[in-house]
Amino acid sequence: MSERGGAGQNGRNAGGVASVGGIGEFGLIGRITARLPVGPTVLLGPGDDAAVVAAPDARVAASTDVLVDGRHFRRDWCSARDVGHRAAAANLADIAAMGATPTALLVALCMPADLETSWAEELADGLAAEAATVGASVVGGDMSSSPTLTVAVTALGDLGGRPPVVRSGARPGDVLALAGRTGYAAAGLTVLTRGFRTPRLLVEAYRRPQVPYAAGPQAARLGATSMIDVSDGLLADLGHVAVASGVAIDVRRDAFEVPRQMADAAQALGVDPYTWILAGGEDHALAATFPPAVALPADWRAIGLVTAGAGVTVDGEPYEGPRGWDHFR
Amino acid sequence: MSERGGAGQNGRNAGGVASVGGIGEFGLIGRITARLPVGPTVLLGPGDDAAVVAAPDARVAASTDVLVDGRHFRRDWCSARDVGHRAAAANLADIAAMGATPTALLVALCMPADLETSWAEELADGLAAEAATVGASVVGGDMSSSPTLTVAVTALGDLGGRPPVVRSGARPGDVLALAGRTGYAAAGLTVLTRGFRTPRLLVEAYRRPQVPYAAGPQAARLGATSMIDVSDGLLADLGHVAVASGVAIDVRRDAFEVPRQMADAAQALGVDPYTWILAGGEDHALAATFPPAVALPADWRAIGLVTAGAGVTVDGEPYEGPRGWDHFR
Structure with missing residues (x-):
């Protein structure tokens, strides 16, 4: 009523x-x-x-x-x-x-x-x-x-009879891997915010994320120790995994290719494209950690390492840029 | 983001x-x-x-x-x-x-x-x-x-291994029964709308519905042929059952007691209390139909009958008052 x-x-x-x-x-x-x-x-x-x-x-x-x-x-x-x-x-x-x-x-x-x-x-x-x-x-x-x-x-x-892959299972020595892409939706949002409607690749990525859904159950079958959906920003979401697992995570910047359209848009808009890639959410990539012995299939590419300690670093250094988004701030 | x-x-x-x-x-x-x-x-x-x-x-x-x-x-x-x-x-x-x-x-x-x-x-x-x-x-x-x-x-x-009790299973000859109460929350809302805070019984019924949750699985075990949560208004919700089941439903007005506080509030506010009882929602009573052979337990009381035909009547007559609420109108 x-x-x-x-x-x-x-x-x-x-x-x-x-x-x-x-x-x-x-x-x-x-x-x-x-x-x-x-x-x-x-x-x-x-x-x-x-x-x-x-x-x-x-x-x-x-x-x-x-x-x-x-x-x-x-x-x-x-x-x-x-x-x-x-x-x-x-x-x-x-x-x-x-x-x-x-x-x-x-x-x-x-x-x-x-x-x-x-x-x-x-x-x-x-x-x-x-x-x-x-x-x-x-x-x-x-x-x-x-x-x-x-x-x-x-x-x-x-869950297909498998245990859920939670955020808290990452262990030092695990390989950090990513399925799907990051930064595309964030770049598309920046483009739209600045009043543009192209490049189409980026704007469409913002409008309709391309999510690697099948990679989730695949990672579980391969023995992934932790997994998270990258929705708030790669570094912010890896921060959740690091805290829940009680580990440190290091991301390798050279694991990410900057596609030509993104590089062009970044230059035109005066943005560092790695801000999109490392801190942009809403592409809904999946980030998971795997024991080092696991042979990663094509959908998953290694982007970093889990070590003892705490926090998320990029190329071994603290990252000073934005890490993600808070929906109240 | x-x-x-x-x-x-x-x-x-x-x-x-x-x-x-x-x-x-x-x-x-x-x-x-x-x-x-x-x-x-x-x-x-x-x-x-x-x-x-x-x-x-x-x-x-x-x-x-x-x-x-x-x-x-x-x-x-x-x-x-x-x-x-x-x-x-x-x-x-x-x-x-x-x-x-x-x-x-x-x-x-x-x-x-x-x-x-x-x-x-x-x-x-x-x-x-x-x-x-x-x-x-x-x-x-x-x-x-x-x-x-x-x-x-x-x-x-x-569902405890049982088939779900759907809206479409009522059959002519079934008994219509109710668990819980109707009209209390609607009366409480009217009271609040008119600027009053009492009677407490009605206002509290609006604030925190008393839902007969256990009566739902109980009805399923007893062989209820259809069931619905009364959220939009008794007659409106019975209308959904009548349409889905392809039957007519008649409600007996004398099956409902008007509690003293409701009668007093109705008189003070110039409202027919049966408008609350027959068309008020949000008490979340459960209405179900049972084969006539089922002995109804204490939580369920008979309030009407299912017959061949279409539509919902009260004491065999079309009901001219409001039947319930549409959340866009």
Whole structure:
């Protein structure tokens, strides 16, 4: 129950376009649910009080991430479909970082009543499309009107009988390795912030992260001792691993290639590209530590070492630049 | 990554009180996590990329509900702890309505940067306390700054080897029964809306719903053919069952007692108390249908009948009053 929100006349907003306030909660839920494909892990899909999802090994991995308009995305920089991809990716990557395979997403969507209905529908399309890349489905959700457009997503996943790969297992002597890329999304955000729309490689990386989901369960099978999703910035996230494991981590700067478009953008904007690479988040790369005897497959490349001690260094030295982001500061 | 929000000087807001923007995301996560008890269904609790929760029968029930400041609660009407209880109850009730036992909650919390740190901590206490009443734990979450205080919760649950009790199974001849109460929270909201703070029975019912969680699995074991959580209003929610099951449902008005405090408040405020009872939500009663041969235990009382046809009637007649609430209208 709630106070009543402002819906325009005839279900249309001030721009004369069909709005979520106009169509109403149940109408919109029906329209969105009809667009959602249901995969094999879904035993009971949207439309009841709860969904039922397969959890084959009698455990479920679960994680929640929220995206807020104006903080995590801007509607003039990202389409609704992009926001769907990004919101799904942030959550699916957390599941992959435990060594699990994502099975399902649940979505709480808060929207101004005058938001176009098509925005909500395309958001759902983006969420479903990103989930489908790993065989997961959107199985449930809730919506409410709110002055602030907000997308809160919960992802569930299947550990496949393996122990979860936690942040606390890194040991001195382990090799630090990365799957996926870092700095691309941060560079894309900087480009957009400065008013540009290219290079396309970087802007698209910000809009729709390319997440190496399969590398998560792969690392678990290979015996990774720790793993984390790089969402706040490589050095900041490695800092979480170092603290949780009680170790020091050193990152080799020469392990990272600066792609030509990033080098060009960095030069044009007067930015050190390693700030993006070492401190930028939201590409959702996976960082993991492996015992030195493990032969790393192609998806994983060594980028550093775990040693006794504390803290994260770059080429053996303290790093003076920014390390990542705090969502309140 | 996100733009940076406004935090006051020295981590304090304009009132000189410690604020969430001041303490920062990671500081606040640490403080809240330290307050959360972890129950036996939690295999890996907060602090990693995802939690791991037991799913003993290889399935997990999952549901999401979101509460928005000014729409689902008001901070001058509800304490932070109350909001925690209400947010947890809304989600735990959805799990119970499938016939499942809740195991875990995940929470996405969006807060203005100047919100007092203690508000977030007390919210977490309320969430954890409500979850603990059914043996569930808060296992994970996310937080972000946002202009709009928003609490999105996902609940997970264990079906105990039983099929989920869905909305679509009601059959003509079934008995409609209710566990818990309706109208109390709606009456409490009306009382608060009119500027009063008593009767306490009603106001407290609005602030902290008394949900008959155990009646959900009990109904499943008894062979309930359908079940729903009454969150939008009894007639509105029975309407969902009638549509999903392809049946008609008749509710008997004389099955409901009007408690003295409700009768008094109704008279003082000039309201028909049956509007609260038949169309008020948020007490999170459970409504279920049972084959006529089932002997109803004390927690469940018969309130109507399922017949062939369509729609929901009261004492055999169409009901002309409001039936429930749409969160966009």
